[in-house]
Amino acid sequence: MSSPRPEPDDVDQALEARVAHAVAPYADLLPAEDLEALRALTTRFLATHPVAAPLVDRLRPRTAPASSGEVDRRDPAALAEAAQRLAEKASAARGRGRGSPR
Template sequence: MTQNPSEHDDLDSADGEDPLLASCLDDALGPYLGALSPEEIEDYRRFLTVFITTHPAAAPLYDRLRARPPVLSESGEVAREGAGAEESMADTAGANPGDGTFGGRR
């Protein structure tokens, strides 16, 4: 049976809690909501919080994820970095489907 974590109070994030960490915990514990008691869920939540934030293998990955920019919630143009970013857009802007520069199979 599949459980939807958003339907359960057991995985609600506490005020001030890191949303990335809360998401990781919700993903990890969601399948066990129907099988474990609320006390067991809370014990595992505490254990996983300590593990993710302090383990020598997990903590650097967690820190890298936290350093990433947030996911955009709406579509739009994103600025490109590096030399030639404007040039690459200009190259494809003048391409015509029949001139052989547009891509695709011949």
């Protein structure tokens, strides 16, 4: 469960903190315009990369739930489809175990 990403106009504290941490070693090495370009590139990477963005999402503070209880994490149809594929795979594996050719 992740928090919704902030709107582009909002300041994203979690993202800004990670970007500042990432570019800090280069602050004394790069000219100001290059440092700003590195900051922009790092921000875009952390906000859009399919692996990095969910990790940054995990750093964002979560709001407390309004109530307790069970939450559906998956669509029942998707769970049924996954169960069917798993059953077919298990059935095929049992067939190969009895000396059947692959």
